[in-house]
Amino acid sequence: MKRLRRLAGVVACALMAIAGVGQDAAETDVSDVMPELLEALQRGLYDDVISEATKHITKAEKAGEPVSPQFLYARGYAASRIAWYGVTEADMAKIGDFAPGPGWKPASEWVAKVRLLKELAPPNVHEIDDGKDVIFRVYYEEESEWADTVIYTLPEAYRAVCELYGATLAETTVFMFGDGARFNEFYQAENDGAVPTSWGWAAGGNGLLYFCERDADGSRLAEPGSEYFRGAVAHEFSHCMLARYMGAVRLPLWLNEGLAMWCGGLLAPDDFAQNDVRIAQVLAQERELSAPELVTHDEFYAEDQASTAYVQGFAMTRYLESEIGMQGILQLLTLAREKGDFDEAFSEGLGVDYYTFYRMWLDASVGMVETGGFNTR
Numbered sequence: 001m002k003r004l005r006r007l008a009g010v011v012a013c014a015l016m017a018i019a020g021v022g023q024d025a026a027e028t029d030v031s032d033v034m035p036e037l038l039e040a041l042q043r044g045l046y047d048d049v050i051s052e053a054t055k056h057i058t059k060a061e062k063a064g065e066p067v068s069p070q071f072l073y074a075r076g077y078a079a080s081r082i083a084w085y086g087v088t089e090a091d092m093a094k095i096g097d098f099a100p101g102p103g104w105k106p107a108s109e110w111v112a113k114v115r116l117l118k119e120l121a122p123p124n125v126h127e128i129d130d131g132k133d134v135i136f137r138v139y140y141e142e143e144s145e146w147a148d149t150v151i152y153t154l155p156e157a158y159r160a161v162c163e164l165y166g167a168t169l170a171e172t173t174v175f176m177f178g179d180g181a182r183f184n185e186f187y188q189a190e191n192d193g194a195v196p197t198s199w200g201w202a203a204g205g206n207g208l209l210y211f212c213e214r215d216a217d218g219s220r221l222a223e224p225g226s227e228y229f230r231g232a233v234a235h236e237f238s239h240c241m242l243a244r245y246m247g248a249v250r251l252p253l254w255l256n257e258g259l260a261m262w263c264g265g266l267l268a269p270d271d272f273a274q275n276d277v278r279i280a281q282v283l284a285q286e287r288e289l290s291a292p293e294l295v296t297h298d299e300f301y302a303e304d305q306a307s308t309a310y311v312q313g314f315a316m317t318r319y320l321e322s323e324i325g326m327q328g329i330l331q332l333l334t335l336a337r338e339k340g341d342f343d344e345a346f347s348e349g350l351g352v353d354y355y356t357f358y359r360m361w362l363d364a365s366v367g368m369v370e371t372g373g374f375n376t377r
């Protein structure tokens with residue numbers, strides 16, 4: 001059987017440090033640094049921008065020099081994208097109507113937006129630290145068993161996901177809402193009117209986390225402390241971490257969801273065995289989705305296909321891992337981030353394109369169904 005190539009230069013055993021742009025940049029002249037920072041903003045590498053801008057801001061402050069509005073804008077903008085609203089408000093409020101160029105909103109508009117979001121955000125704040133740094137800043141509406149259970153589960157999810165990816169993540173903002181209506185209002189204000197495309201009770205797609213206790217009809221969406229509940233927290237934290245790491249580079253849905261399900265399985269171990277049972281059923285009944293369907297948003301998340309898509313994405317991710325190891329997958333992500341394109345990184349790194357990979361997975365898995373290789377209990 002055709003094998004996947006092991007990624008060349010296997011040295012890194014984790015995601016490259018998340019804040020990695022220009023770590024040793026000697027330039028202090030804003031005109032040298034800003035183009036790189038604006039490009040990083042456009043690539044969605046917000047953690048990098050915050051880290052880099054902070055170095056320049058701190059340096060100027062220590063020297064008693066005026067801080068360039070460009071650095072304050074860059075940091076304030078990046079902070080707004082991961083909901084570090086305090087940072088955005090403080091930085092942008094110092095620079096009036098400044099904008100770094102045409103096409104960038106003036107700082108004053110960011111201040112206004114953040115002030116509105118602060119009004120709509122849940123009023124109470126709880127910080128979770130890892131003994132050193134704040135890892136989650138949780139905004140919640142009222143104390144409840146449900147809210148407590150999310151708060152207890154977050155650091156567990158953090159430890160498991162960080163260990164798998166060999167990376168840490170600076171403070172993540174978490175919004176917890178009692179019902180879907182208030183979540184929707186907040187989400188739309190945050191995303192300039194866009195409505196959430198799909199919504200369960202937990203979401204983590206854009207670098208922050210949302211949880212919502214009750215559906216529109218008042219029913220509770222997930223039983224606190226259940227395996228499903230715990231797994232979902234880790235699942236969404238995986239999305240959050242990968243979004244922060246990859247920025248504007250889109251992972252294919254099967255892999256993004258597959259890795260998230262892997263992370264869910266770290267807190268809900270039965271998920272792995274369940275995946276074996278279910279993928280064997282899907283293949284035995286020839287209900288598997290095609291390669292294009294697994295990379296197309298409307299097909300993947302279509303109501304009648306989504307449950308199969310998740311099972312298949314998880315199974316394909318596990319197959320990829322069996323071929324190149326989790327370290328290989330992390331290297332693939334790092335390569336995609338560097339190249340700015342996942343498909344290119346996949347073909348170059350693994351020596352086959354996605355469609356060939358899909359075929360390899362299908363052949364191997366159908367073979368396993370025929371020989372009883374899946375543990376279907």
Ligand SMILES: [Zn+2]
Pocket residue numbers: 235239257260
């Ligand atoms: Zn997901």
